[in-house]
Structures are given as C-alpha cells and as structure tokens.
Amino acid sequence: MRLEGKVAVVSGGGTGIGAAIARRFAAEGARVVVTGRRAEPLEAVAAATGAQVVVGDVAAPGAAEAAVTRAVEAFGGLDVVVANAGIGLGGTIADVSDEAWQRTLDTNLTGAMRLVRAAIPALAARGGGSVVLVSSVSGLVAAPSSAAYVASKAALIGLAAAIAVDHAAQGIRANALCPGWVRTPMGDEAADELAEELGVDREEAYRLLNAPVPMRRPAQPEEIAACAAFLASDDASYVTGTSLVVDGGLLAVDPGGLAYDPVARPARS
Secondary structure (H helix, E strand, O other): OOOOOOEEEEEOOOOHHHHHHHHHHHHOOOEEEEEEOOHHHHHHHHHHHOOEEEEOOOOOOOHHHHHHHHHHHHHOOOOEEEEOOOOOOOEOOOOOOHHHHHHHHHHHHHHHHHHHHHHHHHHHHOOOEEEEEEOOHHHOOOOOOEHHHHHHHHHHHHHHHHHHHHHHHHOEEEEEEEEOOEOOHHHHHHHHHHHHHHOOOHHHHHHHHOOOOOOOOOEOHHHHHHHHHHHHOHHHOOOOOOEEEEOOOHHHOOHHHHHHOOOOOOOOO
8 A cells, every 4th residue: 555654634625536535545545634614525534534524624724734733633743735625716807706716716726825834844744745736737728717717726836846846855745636627526517507508418518528538538536536646655756846637638639630520529500
C-alpha cells in the first residue's frame, strides 16, 4: 500500500472527487481527515474509511487550522494535503456579480491557500510531504460563461508552482490535478442544466459534453482519485510544480479538426 503510515487532509471530502480520494487514500493505507461544509456526507465517508471528520468551510477563517489540528492530534502528524473543495458559478466577466466572483475565489482559491498555509508547519515537521491542488482543465482552457471559475482554477496551477518553488527545501512537493468532465454531483448539475436547455436527458447531455473527448466519456471520480494517490505517494517523489491533466484526451484535440469527426461535429440543421 503506497500510502501506508501517511496522514492526509482532504477538503471537499464528502462527495464526488473528494470522497473518492478519501476512499482511495484509506485503501492505500493512509489515515484521513475529511473536511467540508455538510456533516452528513462527511460522516458517510468516515463510516466507510475510518476517517476523522471536521465540519467547516475552508474559506472561513479558522476552518483550515481546525482540520490540520485534528490530523496532528488524532494521527500524530500530517503528510498529505488535498485541496479539493470547489464551486462553479457561471457568468462572463461582463455580467458576473461581485458576490459570485468573490465566493468562487474564496472557496476555490483562498480556501486552498488557507489549507496549505495551515499545513506547512505540520508537513515540514514530518520532513516533507505532498500538496495536491485540485484544479481543472478549465485552468488551462476556458469554457463559455465561466470567468470566475476559470480564473480560480488557473490560479491554483500558479499556486502549486509557487508552493513547489518556495518549499522544496523543506521536502514539500506541490502539484495541480486537472480533471476534465467527471461524473460527480457537480458534474450532474451542469449536465442537467444543459439537458434542460436542449430538451434532452442527463445521459444525452453527458454524451454531448464529451463528444469532443477522444475517450467519448466523462471520468469516474475513482479515476481522478487514482491520480491523486500517485501524486501523494513516494512514487511521485521527483514530481513537483507541475500539472497532471486527467481529461480523456480532451486537450490533445485540435478544435478545428472536429469538423472532420463525425461523432464530435454538430449536426447540420
């Protein structure tokens, strides 16, 4: 088991990618603290994994420190931090509200910063560790009407690089994980919005969303968790300051070439 003896904190650990990461880490031998805003899903993950639960919003002052303190007090230290908590609010830069912009950055970026900042002394005390910031392909390319989300996810990639440069001497590695479409509650919500707009069901919406993806499907959360486990483990001991893209080949596609793809190209009216 690659994470035997390691202690991890996973934010946004109650559902979706975060829950899958907590389960994978526990299966790999880690002891885990899951944190998030809602107690019920966190407790369900804890029941399945033996994780400790800290209810709180990492964007709020004190919440990150509480999660790190729980890890140190319950398990004796901290080796891995996964900043996964995130939200997606729509809007172009012309129409996004101040509130939506600030809430997105507070959760996706500032929450990650606070969690890692709180964790640095504990990671250094163990001789180092791994930081995984869950970004997105939206940190590398932009989707329509997603200005705040894209900005926050791009900033996470920069933050991972900054952490890697500043804390390598303490044995701390930091990387960004960039998933494409994943079947999670957040992904389902986006698919349902598209389905309602087009008058189709969720499965057809997912098919349309993934038509440009060479693998023609969204990821399962467990596939993203497997990549997080690699970055957290000593197998990635010389991997730092970079981004691992997990997108089924999406970013390898030349958008102009989709006109030649009978599956991906739009139907003619």
